Amino acid sequence: MESLVSNIQIQVQDSLFVKDPQSSDLGKKIIKGSIELICELGFEQFTFKKLAVKISSTEASVYRYFESKNMVLLYLSNWYWSWLEYRIVFTITNLPSAEDQLLKAVHLLTEQVNEDGNFEHINEIKLHQIVVSESLKSYLSKDVDSKNEGGAFVPYKNLVERITQLILQINPQFKYPHMLISTVIEGAHLQRHFATHLPRLTDIIEGEDAVTEFYSQIVFKAIQ
Amino acid sequence: MESLVSNIQIQVQDSLFVKDPQSSDLGKKIIKGSIELICELGFEQFTFKKLAVKISSTEASVYRYFESKNMVLLYLSNWYWSWLEYRIVFTITNLPSAEDQLLKAVHLLTEQVNEDGNFEHINEIKLHQIVVSESLKSYLSKDVDSKNEGGAFVPYKNLVERITQLILQINPQFKYPHMLISTVIEGAHLQRHFATHLPRLTDIIEGEDAVTEFYSQIVFKAIQ
DNA sequence: TATTATTGATAGTTTTACTATCAATTTTGC
């Protein structure tokens, strides 16, 4: 997966930003700095003031790119979902059977990201950690409905829909494909979070990726 | 389930409050008001100032009971988990088989709460909604480790452990019981949240509790 | 009745989440 994305760019809907952060140096520094700071401090402790100091800019300048830190989180999440969908499509396109495709997709949905370096201003490993620990907060906030109307969750829905179609190819009768996939995605994130912070809520097995193994089993048992 | 709890009280660990809110009228008003306000405004918009106005008290008085609004959320979550574990134990104790017990437990873990009235100061329906939409934020905050050391997640872990033991009774070889149960609990909450706000991420079926149905199937297929 | 605990009232601090203004600098169009 190293060199395949060397000249593609992930586009994020323009309703999420005031000015496209991928269109300028400062914008890219805002993205890069946000990823590092949110990862380091957590979303609650992350502020535009701290970000501005980190990237040697000013609060006012950051506000010229993003309306609020919530929008930054949405931007980062959506970038991640688009990137993940791209990787899934790229990876499974030539696989022979729908089963193989689904298995591979579930792997990509649930595995730990440990590659970086395809995008200068985005550390994919840290971004994955942010999505694991912070992205749910966007859905769980009270303004989820207005954000949703503004299209804030489209990439996520697209991803879920794409895997849903794979499932329905295998078993057109299965009644809960969306539920299954969103359970797998969010469940895998939570389990990774629990593995680090609340191990008694999960089952960590030495030398094996229990999260991916578990959810792969769940998916195939569920749809049969 | 109506009258069985008429004179029991759910105890919450005293590390979560400064002064036990169940020990005074003001304390109970704080709990009652918090449940209503968090439900209405969402956790982010909920403040001690607004709460104080609502219950005709003062900010300073609220702080005499709780260190912060995060502690209130933890208190409410833990009250809920203890209450739920109590209901599960009470309900399944006399069921003949471990399978019946597990099935019933999964129902209680995943169903919508629609009874109220066992506790004067706690609206169980609204509390359930809070747990669905807000409780994850306690695990997902950066201070999860220090909270965990202080025992903030003990009731939740106990609940997961209890159902884990049920699963292991049925299949002692099953490798991922904790993962399965925490996936079911949090998954069910998320699906209920999605059903209201992001329906394209779930599968709502007219006249049927798809959430409970889905997770019951998942559990029994997974452990076989 | 004296003591203690509880609550209310008020005030104050620091930080966050913004908005506004203006000058300096860089980019772009011609």
Place this chain on the structure above:
DNA sequence: GCAAAATTGATAGTAAAACTATCAATAATA
């Protein structure tokens, strides 16, 4: 290469949140 336009930085300011501190009034208790 120069004028106009856009971008950024610097600074200042506001409103609300998240506390802490103090003191008086009231209620509980010994």
